[in-house]
Amino acid sequence: MNDREFKExxxxxxxxxxPLRQPELGHDLWPALLQKMSxxxxxxxxxxxxxxxxxxxxLIFCPGAIPALLYHL
Amino acid sequence: xxxxQRFAAGDLDAFESLFRQHQSAVYRWIVRIVRDPATAExxxxxxFWRAHRAHARFRPDGNFEAWLRRIGTNxxxxxxxxxxxxxxxxxxxxxxAAPDAAEQSxxxxxxxxxxxxxxxxxxxxxxxxxxxxxxxxxIGEALGISESxxxxxxxxxxxxxxxxxxxxxxRP
Numbered sequence: 001m002n003d004r005e006f007k008e009x010x011x012x013x014x015x016x017x018x019p020l021r022q023p024e025l026g027h028d029l030w031p032a033l034l035q036k037m038s039x040x041x042x043x044x045x046x047x048x049x050x051x052x053x054x055x056x057x058x059l060i061f062c063p064g065a066i067p068a069l070l071y072h073l
Numbered sequence: 074x075x076x077x078q079r080f081a082a083g084d085l086d087a088f089e090s091l092f093r094q095h096q097s098a099v100y101r102w103i104v105r106i107v108r109d110p111a112t113a114e115x116x117x118x119x120x121f122w123r124a125h126r127a128h129a130r131f132r133p134d135g136n137f138e139a140w141l142r143r144i145g146t147n148x149x150x151x152x153x154x155x156x157x158x159x160x161x162x163x164x165x166x167x168x169x170a171a172p173d174a175a176e177q178s179x180x181x182x183x184x185x186x187x188x189x190x191x192x193x194x195x196x197x198x199x200x201x202x203x204x205x206x207x208x209x210x211x212i213g214e215a216l217g218i219s220e221s222x223x224x225x226x227x228x229x230x231x232x233x234x235x236x237x238x239x240x241x242x243x244r245p
């Protein structure tokens with residue numbers, strides 16, 4: 001693709017999707033950020049970590065179990 | 074201790090000052106990627122939230138604006154990936170539209186459709202370079218890749234776009 005074709009494609013794209021030259025933010029987002037920061041973070045229960053660790057241990061020490069695991073998934 | 078050092082140390086007042094200085098610039102960058110003001114506002118908040126969580130990793134002698142822009146670009150890319158779906162071509166034009174206008178409108182719809190169906194990591198490059206006319210260097214910095222990698226992505230994106238448009242008989 002030469003420069004002229006590249007330029008033409010750019011013009012066609014800008015014709016279909018006009019550029020947003022100076023989009024302005026309508027309002028202050030600090031309150032929204034404060035709210036997000038105050039939300040409790042999602043915590044993974046300890047038994048989920050235990051199950052994940054057990055599954056990883058089984059896969060590492062008994063790789064023969066992988067086909068059976070895949071079969072049951 | 075300057076503002077960036079205080080931010081890196083976890084000072085909330087310093088973070089608020091930086092937020093007020095940079096929120097508009099971050100929003101302007103993100104809205105050019107996602108092209109939806111409400112989503113861009115949410116992603117601006119998400120960007121600063123991620124920055125706040127990562128404050129200890131920020132080096133106070135670094136470029137805060139570039140760091141934020143990179144976080145914002147990643148947040149916008151995550152959004153595009155989650156929302157990435159093949160958008161159907163819109164319905165036919167109203168019957169009273171002139172043939173030329175109808176053809177032009179169909180062509181624009183096809184171009185928009187081809188753009189949104191690009192993989193997000195290619196689409197972002199096309200939007201920022203070909204539509205918003207941002208320099209390759211700025212796009213590379215925001216994506217954390219080299220200028221030549223941006224050009225390579227552009228090459229691949231343009232090839233896909235041309236192929237799709239040819240399939241739909243739109244002259245690329």
